[in-house]
Amino acid sequence: xxxxxxxxxxxxxxxxxxxxxxxxxxxxxxxxxxxxxxxxxxxxxxxxxxxxxxxxxxxxxxxxxxxxxxxxxxxxxxxxxxxxxxxxxxxxxxxxxxxxxxxxxxxxxxxxxxxxxxxxxxxxxxxxxxxxxxxxxxxxxxxxxxxxxxxxxxxxxxxxxxxxxxxxxxxxxxxxxxxxxxxxxxxxxxxxxxxxxxxxxxxxxxxxxx
Ligand code: GAR
Numbered sequence: 001x002x003x004x005x006x007x008x009x010x011x012x013x014x015x016x017x018x019x020x021x022x023x024x025x026x027x028x029x030x031x032x033x034x035x036x037x038x039x040x041x042x043x044x045x046x047x048x049x050x051x052x053x054x055x056x057x058x059x060x061x062x063x064x065x066x067x068x069x070x071x072x073x074x075x076x077x078x079x080x081x082x083x084x085x086x087x088x089x090x091x092x093x094x095x096x097x098x099x100x101x102x103x104x105x106x107x108x109x110x111x112x113x114x115x116x117x118x119x120x121x122x123x124x125x126x127x128x129x130x131x132x133x134x135x136x137x138x139x140x141x142x143x144x145x146x147x148x149x150x151x152x153x154x155x156x157x158x159x160x161x162x163x164x165x166x167x168x169x170x171x172x173x174x175x176x177x178x179x180x181x182x183x184x185x186x187x188x189x190x191x192x193x194x195x196x197x198x199x200x201x202x203x204x205x206x207x208x209x210x
Contacts, residue, residue, distance in 0.1 A: 001028040002186040005081030007072070007089040008036050012043025014087035014108055017175035018182065019050045027179045028186040033079035035072060037091055053079060059091055069097035076101075085182060086140065090119075098142055103192065105140040106185070108178050110170045112136060112152055117145035122167035125157060133157040133166055135174045137181040139192065148197045150181040150190065 006015050015034060021027035034047035037059045047054045055075050062068035073096065076084060086107040098105060111121035112134040118124075125133040134154040141147035153173040157166050184190050189200040 001030055002182065003080055003082045004029045004031050004182070005076040005079060005084045006031060006034045006043075006047075007084060007086050008034060008041050008043030009038055009090040010041055010043065010088050012041065012046045012087065013171060014174055014178050015043045016046050018085065018087070018179055019046065019052070021179035021183070023050075027183045029182060032081040033075065035075060037068075037089070043087070065092065065094045066096045069094050073097055073100055083182075083185065085178070087178070092144060093140065095142060098140065103139060106150070106181065107138055107140045107145070107147075108174055109136045109138070109145050110167065110174065112154060113138065113145055113149065120163070122170060123163040126161050126163050126166045129159070130157050133170055135170050135177060137177055139197070148192050148195050150184070150197050150199070151177045153177045 006018065008015050018027065018029065019031065022029050022031060031052050033053045033055060034043060035055045035057055036044050037057055039056050039058065044054045044056065057068065057071050057075065059068050083104045083106065084101055086105065109121060111125055112132065113136040116124040132154045134152055136149055136152045138149045139147040153176065155169045155173055184199050184202065189202070191198045191200065
């Protein structure tokens with residue numbers, strides 16, 4: 001079982017997928033706390049409904065990223081979270097956060113990295129006219145959307161897709177691969193060798209195509 005903190009900024013549908021997989025026994029996680037950087041993040045409501053501790057740390061109340069990060073670290077430690085899942089968390093984290101949680105921060109990004117990093121990846125993909133879109137769960141390092149990839153899923157993109165239709169297709173896959181990646185970590189099957197993530201006992205194709 002992993003003691004997990006989850007950081008959200010918005011809707012929290014990935015958080016919900018994680019909560020649901022814990023609920024049905026397919027993810028061995030103890031969600032210690034959900035933290036949002038905005039008071040109106042719907043993810044906070046989802047956490048409360050599930051009886052999970054919540055906190056809101058408003059980034060706009062901190063003078064710089066470092067003091068905001070320090071407060072996040074404090075709360076996560078207090079909640080005894082060992083791993084941190086970013087689930088639609090739209091703030092860049094500094095070494096103040098990433099050093100104490102080195103190798104234990106996981107992110108989901110709505111594109112097949114290293115394509116389309118950064119903001120509005122769904123729009124980037126639809127606008128570019130890609131034929132394969134997708135999502136990526138990866139460990140977080142100090143470069144944005146860059147760390148070792150744990151799992152990816154591809155979905156088709158069609159000529160008549162827009163940001164919304166493509167985004168919905170991607171999101172459905174996000175909800176499958178994020179709990180899966182976390183479960184591999186919970187089972188202590190994940191090893192990082194350079195840029196490669198090796199998942200013990202998973203078939204060679206797991207984590208590449210769904
Ligand atoms: C998800 O599509 C997630 O991949 C994306 O934000 C959305 C959050 O949805 N994250 C990023 O773009 C990070 N750069 P959710 O709040 O419903 O989980």
